[in-house]
Amino acid sequence: MRSIIPDDVKLFGLLKQKPMKILQKKLSAYTTPQEVKAKGIYPYFRPIESEQDCEVFINGKKVLMFGSNSYLGLTNDPRLKEAAIEAVKKYGTGCAGSRFLNGTLDIHEELEHKIAKFVGKPEAIVFSTGFQTNLGTVSALLGKEDYVILDERNHASIIDGKRLSFAKPLKYRHNDMDSLAKKLHICEPSAAKLIVMDGVFSMEGDIANLHEICSLADKYDAAVMVDEAHSMGIFGDKGQGLVAEMGLTDKVDIVMSTFSKSFASLGGFIACDSIIANYLRHNARAYIFSASATPAAVAAASKALDIMISEPERRAHLWDITKFALDGFRAMGCEIGNTSTPIIPLFIRDNDKTFAITCELFEAGLFVNPVVSPAVPSDETLIRFSLMATHTQAQVEYALETIERIFKKYQII
Numbered sequence: 001m002r003s004i005i006p007d008d009v010k011l012f013g014l015l016k017q018k019p020m021k022i023l024q025k026k027l028s029a030y031t032t033p034q035e036v037k038a039k040g041i042y043p044y045f046r047p048i049e050s051e052q053d054c055e056v057f058i059n060g061k062k063v064l065m066f067g068s069n070s071y072l073g074l075t076n077d078p079r080l081k082e083a084a085i086e087a088v089k090k091y092g093t094g095c096a097g098s099r100f101l102n103g104t105l106d107i108h109e110e111l112e113h114k115i116a117k118f119v120g121k122p123e124a125i126v127f128s129t130g131f132q133t134n135l136g137t138v139s140a141l142l143g144k145e146d147y148v149i150l151d152e153r154n155h156a157s158i159i160d161g162k163r164l165s166f167a168k169p170l171k172y173r174h175n176d177m178d179s180l181a182k183k184l185h186i187c188e189p190s191a192a193k194l195i196v197m198d199g200v201f202s203m204e205g206d207i208a209n210l211h212e213i214c215s216l217a218d219k220y221d222a223a224v225m226v227d228e229a230h231s232m233g234i235f236g237d238k239g240q241g242l243v244a245e246m247g248l249t250d251k252v253d254i255v256m257s258t259f260s261k262s263f264a265s266l267g268g269f270i271a272c273d274s275i276i277a278n279y280l281r282h283n284a285r286a287y288i289f290s291a292s293a294t295p296a297a298v299a300a301a302s303k304a305l306d307i308m309i310s311e312p313e314r315r316a317h318l319w320d321i322t323k324f325a326l327d328g329f330r331a332m333g334c335e336i337g338n339t340s341t342p343i344i345p346l347f348i349r350d351n352d353k354t355f356a357i358t359c360e361l362f363e364a365g366l367f368v369n370p371v372v373s374p375a376v377p378s379d380e381t382l383i384r385f386s387l388m389a390t391h392t393q394a395q396v397e398y399a400l401e402t403i404e405r406i407f408k409k410y411q412i413i
Helices: 008-017 022-027 032-038 078-091 106-119 130-141 156-164 177-185 210-220 274-283 295-310 312-332 351-363 393-409
Strands: 055-058 061-065 123-127 147-151 168-172 193-198 223-227 254-258 268-272 343-347 369-371 382-386
Touching: 061 393, 078 295, 106 123, 106 268, 106 295, 123 130, 123 274, 130 156, 130 193, 130 223, 130 254, 130 268, 130 274, 147 156, 147 177, 156 193, 168 177, 177 193, 177 210, 193 210, 210 223, 268 274, 295 312, 312 343, 312 393, 351 369, 351 382, 351 393
Parallel strands: 147 168, 147 193, 193 223, 223 254
Antiparallel strands: 055 061, 123 268, 254 268, 343 382, 369 382
């Protein structure tokens, strides 16, 4: 019998002839990706064909990876792989439900106890992703008469949590304590107030002024939440994060982090007191209505935590090559802002140049990430260069030499 289903060509022709609905007409005006592709400088969605390590293969070509968030270099560690495999053998590939109902495994609770002890808080809650961790926590905790106060350069997950919250949003200038004090001053004294900020800011690599933030929080009776996504595993004598490094564990009410960076897995957590934990477990919609973290992800994160504690030499080497890279970029005249971390912004301040340089660096064997508008203002575009504990000094030297050559070509330095 002849098929009545049109072939791909006929189907494509019918779709082309079909009038667009209002939604498609509206969205068809968005042509920025096509314009960048036409110039031959589109740098996104590059498919990696190998493990996420300091060297990766893309289209059969080996390149040095300086665009990863795997700060401790654990994503291809055989111990994490084995832990994930054993968890799948025992528990299967998923939980088929939320933590609230049928999706809590004993390994979820074991990991939560380990994290709480590690961070120095009474309790911890494991979410399915880092984004959901911030989204669910910020959106759940405050009511209509309350205030959520944010650094203007916070991660998108915090911003979206603010959008879903019923609280009154206030934004202070980046790391500006006078601006924060003014926002706190206009809050109703009897209302709940939550100050939320990245510990290490994900694009610029600079560090939040946590001591002054906590002092202002005490003065205005505000709670403090710190996103440690880019500082957990890096700071602290055992990798407990920036809050612990600064001796502020008792001053910061909520510590958040993700498993997708130093923990080399997927998921996230909140560490806090029992009052906040009890409320979140029963009211955070991103937690209650999301499928729980998979057994493999939980087991990998748990093993990463063990390694984080037992192998401080990883952290020491990461800081050694970070200092080497920072000194190298400053010596060649790169504008790198206020970073003092393994996240190093190389400011270009031009969208097209940022794209073009990213592509040229890739051709020279370096994978880096472009950060352009609207993620940042068009005059603040940058290349994000990030380091892992598995990078060698020789690899960083090659990166510095290559970047210097190409930056000179484009008259950036």
